[in-house]
Structures are given as structure tokens and as C-alpha cells.
Amino acid sequence: MMYPPPESQSLKTLLPETPILLMGSGPVPVPQEVATASSIVISHLGETMKKIVARVQLMAQYVFQTKTTKIFGISGPSSAGMEMAIGSLLWPGRKVLVLNLGTFSARFAEMARGVGAEVKEILPQGLAPIYIEQVREAFEKDSFDVLTIVQGETSCGVKNIHLKEIVELAKSHGVLTIVDAVCTLSTMPLPMDEWGIDIVFVGGQKGLSAVPGISLIAISENTFQFISNRTQAMPHWCLDPRRAFKFWGLGEYHYTAPVTGILALHEGLRLICEEGLEARFERHLKCSSALQNSLEAMGFSLFTPAEFRLNSVVAINNLSNVNTKELISLLIKECHVEISGAFGLDIIRVGQMGEQSRFENIERVIRALAFGYGKFGHKLDLESGLKVLNISRDSGKK
Ligand SMILES: Cc1ncc(COP(=O)(O)O)c(C=O)c1O
Structure with missing residues (x-):
């Protein structure tokens, strides 16, 4: 006698209805x-x-x-x-x-x-x-x-x-x-x-x-x-x-x-x-710096000192009494944005690699973070974060 096949379930039923914006430590969104x-x-x-x-x-x-x-x-x-x-x-x-x-x-x-x-x-x-x-x-x-x-x-x-x-x-x-x-x-x-x-x-x-x-x-x-x-x-x-x-x-x-x-x-x-590599390096630097400055304007502190901070993956200190696993699940469920936790450190990480380094994606992340931490009782200054982001977005524009 052969074992029967499992009940058929299409991939569509397993994938989220709304695509998740991948803003963690990788994989990243693809063009x-x-x-x-x-x-x-x-x-x-x-x-x-x-x-x-x-x-x-x-x-x-x-x-x-x-x-x-x-x-x-x-x-x-x-x-x-x-x-x-x-x-x-x-x-x-x-x-x-x-x-x-x-x-x-x-x-x-x-x-x-x-x-x-x-x-x-x-x-x-x-x-x-x-x-x-x-x-x-x-x-x-x-x-x-x-x-x-x-x-x-x-x-x-x-x-x-x-x-x-x-x-x-x-x-x-x-x-x-x-x-x-x-x-x-x-x-x-x-x-x-x-x-x-x-x-x-x-x-x-x-x-x-x-x-x-x-x-x-x-x-x-x-x-x-x-x-x-x-x-x-x-x-x-x-x-x-x-x-x-x-x-x-x-x-x-x-x-x-x-x-x-x-x-x-x-x-x-x-x-x-x-x-072109030069333009790409510049885009990454500009976007990652804008993300970092916006986060700080919102009230976050960054884990890694600026002197040797990696721009490709930004480590952010978690706020008090927030369970990062619960926060990450909440952001996926309610904002359709995924960020990363860490290996044993009390930080969250946001990626700035390839397609992640786009202003529209950064805006979605900071809005999601303000929403998510808000649910845990932390009032973040989203308005200041967005202001800083927009100044950077507009800089260099003719
Ligand atoms: C710096 C670095 N090295 C190695 C790896 C391992 O990559 P993979 O999971 O593709 O094997 C990672 C994954 O995040 C990484 O960030």
C-alpha cells in the first residue's frame, strides 16, 4: 500500500495576501x-x-x-x-x-x-x-x-x-x-x-x-x-x-x-x-544616512558608533519593555514590512542594501516603526523623522 498524498494546497494560500516589504538583513526586494x-x-x-x-x-x-x-x-x-x-x-x-x-x-x-x-x-x-x-x-x-x-x-x-x-x-x-x-x-x-x-x-x-x-x-x-x-x-x-x-x-x-x-x-x-558603482555607493550612503538621521530624530538611538557604523545594515537599540519578536510580527501583520531582530543583542536591524535603499521604502519603515512601538506604549516623533527624511530626499534635486 502506498502512503496517500497530502491534501493539495496552492502556494497562493500560503503566501501573504499583501506582499511584505523586505527591510531586514536580507533577502532584499528584487527589481x-x-x-x-x-x-x-x-x-x-x-x-x-x-x-x-x-x-x-x-x-x-x-x-x-x-x-x-x-x-x-x-x-x-x-x-x-x-x-x-x-x-x-x-x-x-x-x-x-x-x-x-x-x-x-x-x-x-x-x-x-x-x-x-x-x-x-x-x-x-x-x-x-x-x-x-x-x-x-x-x-x-x-x-x-x-x-x-x-x-x-x-x-x-x-x-x-x-x-x-x-x-x-x-x-x-x-x-x-x-x-x-x-x-x-x-x-x-x-x-x-x-x-x-x-x-x-x-x-x-x-x-x-x-x-x-x-x-x-x-x-x-x-x-x-x-x-x-x-x-x-x-x-x-x-x-x-x-x-x-x-x-x-x-x-x-x-x-x-x-x-x-x-x-x-x-x-x-x-x-x-x-x-554605475559610484552612483550606487552614493545612493546607499545617502539613503542609509537619511534613515539613520530620521531614526535619531524620532527618538531612537543607534547601536553602533558612527565612526565604524555599517551603512548596509543599521542596528538600532530596542526600546524598554518591547519584545522584538512580537514587534517584528506586528510590523509584518499590520504594516506588511519586515525588519530583523538580532542574534542575542537587544537591537533591531534595518537593511539598506540594493532596492532597500529607496526613499519610499525608508519612509514605510519609519512609519511602521512609529506604529509598532506606539502599540507598545512608546510615542516616537514620526513627524520629525519624516521631516529629516524629506530634507534628505529633496537634497540634490534640481
Ligand atoms: C556578513 C555576512 N556573511 C555571511 C552571511 C551568510 O550568508 P548566507 O545566509 O547567504 O549563507 C551573512 C548573512 O546574513 C552575512 O550578513
């Missing part, structure tokens, strides 16, 4: 072009796909600001990009220095231990980025093969402001660098070649405003050569850059490529190229 592209399935091999892959790589070179030809899409989350980088450069007997600011940068250490590497971590002094002096001290005491660093630690809203100098220092010690640009790529400068970074990875669902479940990795030519020469077996088959090159370099079969994700990435990258 129509990305949505359309991600509904198309074509063959993952053949001439059409080869042309699309070549365009994705060309546009990604611009977004990563690199000339490397070793840019691969990965069927998996940003963490799969991290895993490809770690699995390629580390194995038993090798040593990594992990600059650990929180949840995501700590993941590097977990993965490195998983492949049998020796791990040393530098922690921040309180709520702070990792300072160059801390890294210099670590290099004086010890030698390393690899250094890992996150550009923006989404979990606490801290930006590693010394990233460029830290990479330079690592290079002068012959140490390879892996940069997590998951929440920052295309929202703020990260010129891979100019700064001499060996590997950078990103997910589709944040600054690129594409879809979750696909990521991109850029590996410098020298580092790819180093990986190609390694004699130790690779820990992962899917996440082996040499095998990925078969598809991304030669147009041959590695595994069945994530077709819809690649098409979505194509559109996300195309829109970035059309906007």
Missing part, C-alpha cells in the same frame, strides 16, 4: 527584471548559457573591481562561497587568523576547524572593528597562511574600517586574504585588485538585489594557480574551484548549474552596471 529572469529555465549547457555566463563574469569583474577571470557562481548561499574559499586554502597543518566580529566572521573559524586547519582568532575590544595594531601584534607573535575578514558584520552593524590596511599588512607577510563582502558588495567601495585581496565572495540576496541561494566568488589568478597546484584532496566536490572552472571557464559540465539563479544574477549585475 522586476530580476523577478522575471528568475522564472526562466533554460539548459545549463550550450551556447546560450555560455554567452550568459560570459556576461555575468564580465559584469561581476566590474562589481568586484578585478581583472581576474576566475569568477564562479555557486549553487548555494553566501556561506557556500565562504566554504569554497576556506576549503581551498586550508587543510591540516595550515594556519588561519580569523578576525572575529560576530556571528558571520566566526563562521570562518568553524569552517576552518572543520577542514583541520589551526585557527587563531582576534576578537574586538568591545563593540568595535578589528584594529590594525591587533593584527600587527598577532603577526609578530605567530605566522599564518590565511587571514579572514568580513567587511561588514551584519549581526552587530560594525564595519571593519581598517580592511584595506589589514589586507596590505597580510600581504607583506605572505598571507592570503579572504574577504566576506556579503552585505557590502556594490553598496560601498571594495576594489579587490587595488587592495590586493585574494578571494572575495558575496551572496545574491543582499546588495546585488538578486535572489538567495546563489553566490559569487572571485579568486585572484595567483590564488587560483595556488589552489590548482595543491596536492591534498579537496574537502568538497561541489565547492572545488578547479571543478567549478570546468563550467565557468570551459562551459563544460560540473553539476547542473543553478540556471534561474544565474539569470537573476545577470539582471542584478546588469542593473548595477547601468547605475
Whole structure:
């Protein structure tokens, strides 16, 4: 006897009637072009796909600001990009220095231990980025093969402001660098070649405003050569850059490529190229600053000091006696806006990545926050928040 199928239920009945505006730490709203592209399935091999892959790589070179030809899409989350980088450069007997600011940068250490590497971590002094002096001290005491660093630690809203100098220092010690640009790529400068970074990875669902479940990795030519020469077996088959090159370099079969994700990435990258990186950085800075100033005008305080505050994900101190889980559910239900809570900290987080950085979206968020906190008895000054937002919205307009 066969088990019977479950009762049929259409997706429509499961999705919210009114779409939710995604203003948390990702995924982010996608432009129509990305949505359309991600509904198309074509063959993952053949001439059409080869042309699309070549365009994705060309546009990604611009977004990563690199000339490397070793840019691969990965069927998996940003963490799969991290895993490809770690699995390629580390194995038993090798040593990594992990600059650990929180949840995501700590993941590097977990993965490195998983492949049998020796791990040393530098922690921040309180709520702070990792300072160059801390890294210099670590290099004086010890030698390393690899250094890992996150550009923006989404979990606490801290930006590693010394990233460029830290990479330079690592290079002068012959140490390879892996940069997590998951929440920052295309929202703020990260010129891979100019700064001499060996590997950078990103997910589709944040600054690129594409879809979750696909990521991109850029590996410098020298580092790819180093990986190609390694004699130790690779820990992962899917996440082996040499095998990925078969598809991304030669147009041959590695595994069945994530077709819809690649098409979505194509559109996300195309829109970035059309906007131009300088204009995009400026839009993100303008929108995130406007959000931050409006929040402060309303009566909120921001969690991260301005000196090293990450603009892509803004961390806001929660107000007294508010259960953030209940607040988030309320905003979804009543305002159709989603924001994020945090990993153990009493903060809420609002994203400013890709399509989130639009004034109409910021306005919806601050209105939702005023409404939501109002229900918990906090009277926020929405009028002042909107005034500040509008001044910023109108600035620069002819
Ligand atoms: C900085 C950073 N790194 C890594 C990740 C992991 O990304 P994913 O969930 O796509 O694996 C995230 C996710 O939010 C992130 O913000």
C-alpha cells in the first residue's frame, strides 16, 4: 500500500495576501527584471548559457573591481562561497587568523576547524572593528597562511574600517586574504585588485538585489594557480574551484548549474552596471544616512558608533519593555514590512542594501516603526523623522 498524498494546497494560500516589504538583513526586494529572469529555465549547457555566463563574469569583474577571470557562481548561499574559499586554502597543518566580529566572521573559524586547519582568532575590544595594531601584534607573535575578514558584520552593524590596511599588512607577510563582502558588495567601495585581496565572495540576496541561494566568488589568478597546484584532496566536490572552472571557464559540465539563479544574477549585475558603482555607493550612503538621521530624530538611538557604523545594515537599540519578536510580527501583520531582530543583542536591524535603499521604502519603515512601538506604549516623533527624511530626499534635486 502506498502512503496517500497530502491534501493539495496552492502556494497562493500560503503566501501573504499583501506582499511584505523586505527591510531586514536580507533577502532584499528584487527589481522586476530580476523577478522575471528568475522564472526562466533554460539548459545549463550550450551556447546560450555560455554567452550568459560570459556576461555575468564580465559584469561581476566590474562589481568586484578585478581583472581576474576566475569568477564562479555557486549553487548555494553566501556561506557556500565562504566554504569554497576556506576549503581551498586550508587543510591540516595550515594556519588561519580569523578576525572575529560576530556571528558571520566566526563562521570562518568553524569552517576552518572543520577542514583541520589551526585557527587563531582576534576578537574586538568591545563593540568595535578589528584594529590594525591587533593584527600587527598577532603577526609578530605567530605566522599564518590565511587571514579572514568580513567587511561588514551584519549581526552587530560594525564595519571593519581598517580592511584595506589589514589586507596590505597580510600581504607583506605572505598571507592570503579572504574577504566576506556579503552585505557590502556594490553598496560601498571594495576594489579587490587595488587592495590586493585574494578571494572575495558575496551572496545574491543582499546588495546585488538578486535572489538567495546563489553566490559569487572571485579568486585572484595567483590564488587560483595556488589552489590548482595543491596536492591534498579537496574537502568538497561541489565547492572545488578547479571543478567549478570546468563550467565557468570551459562551459563544460560540473553539476547542473543553478540556471534561474544565474539569470537573476545577470539582471542584478546588469542593473548595477547601468547605475554605475559610484552612483550606487552614493545612493546607499545617502539613503542609509537619511534613515539613520530620521531614526535619531524620532527618538531612537543607534547601536553602533558612527565612526565604524555599517551603512548596509543599521542596528538600532530596542526600546524598554518591547519584545522584538512580537514587534517584528506586528510590523509584518499590520504594516506588511519586515525588519530583523538580532542574534542575542537587544537591537533591531534595518537593511539598506540594493532596492532597500529607496526613499519610499525608508519612509514605510519609519512609519511602521512609529506604529509598532506606539502599540507598545512608546510615542516616537514620526513627524520629525519624516521631516529629516524629506530634507534628505529633496537634497540634490534640481
Ligand atoms: C556578513 C555576512 N556573511 C555571511 C552571511 C551568510 O550568508 P548566507 O545566509 O547567504 O549563507 C551573512 C548573512 O546574513 C552575512 O550578513
